[in-house]
Amino acid sequence: MSNNINRLTINDIDAILVIEHNSFTLPWSEDSYRFELAQNPLSHYWGCFDDQRLVGFIGFWLIIDEAHIANVAVDQQYRRRGIGELLLRCAFADAMAKGAKGITLEVRESNQVAISLYQKLGFVEAGKRPHYYSDNDEAAIIMWKHFAGDKNEQ
Numbered sequence: 566m567s568n569n570i571n572r573l574t575i576n577d578i579d580a581i582l583v584i585e586h587n588s589f590t591l592p593w594s595e596d597s598y599r600f601e602l603a604q605n606p607l608s609h610y611w612g613c614f615d616d617q618r619l620v621g622f623i624g625f626w627l628i629i630d631e632a633h634i635a636n637v638a639v640d641q642q643y644r645r646r647g648i649g650e651l652l653l654r655c656a657f658a659d660a661m662a663k664g665a666k667g668i669t670l671e672v673r674e675s676n677q678v679a680i681s682l683y684q685k686l687g688f689v690e691a692g693k694r695p696h697y698y699s700d701n702d703e704a705a706i707i708m709w710k711h712f713a714g715d716k717n718e719q
Contacts, residue, residue: 568648570655573610573622575602580619581612588638590700601635608635609663611655613648623652625660625668632660634670649679653686661712668712671705673698683708 573581578598585592601608601624610624621639625632634656639648660668671694672679688708697705 568651569614570611570651571614573602573612573619573624575599577612577619577622578602581622584619584622584638584640585636587641589636591698593636609656609659611652611659613639613652615643621648621652623656625656627660627663627665630664630666632656632663632665632668634668637670649682650686653682657686657710657712666712667709669707669709671697671707674704674706680706680708683710686710 578595581598582592582595585598602610605626607626607628608624609627610622612619612623613621619640620643621637623637624635626635634653637649637652637656639652657668669691670683670688672683674693688710690706691709692707694705694707696702
């Protein structure tokens with residue numbers, strides 16, 4: 566498998582939606598991704614490709630000097646191969662190059678696999694959002710990673 570990381574475009578929406586719908590109980594709509602990829606000046610999306618096939622993606626918003634990961638997902642057949650970590654490191658590098666001093670995200674309280682990966686990469690828990698997910702009323706854990714002086718920043 567080749568791990569090519571490329572910026573995503575409007576032409577990738579169909580592939581994004583397949584991964585999105587197979588990964589989340591509350592998937593984003595096609596219109597949401599059209600806005601993110603074509604109109605939102607704050608959004609930055611990257612994809613990991615195996616040859617021409619999109620196998621994972623990450624998107625973040627850059628707001629002044631803070632990056633906020635909007636979504637990250639990996640095709641079920643490609644999980645546990647380091648693609649999520651590769652995508653996160655790509656987002657870190659891009660966000661830092663654009664002047665971000667840190668990056669944040671929300672994650673389901675029950676998603677221990679993701680939480681472990683985020684902790685491995687230097688994220689720390691900064692709070693909770695009770696009843697954040699409308700499908701099951703689950704809380705979200707807010708996690709932050711600050712870039713300055715961090716050995717794991719890239």
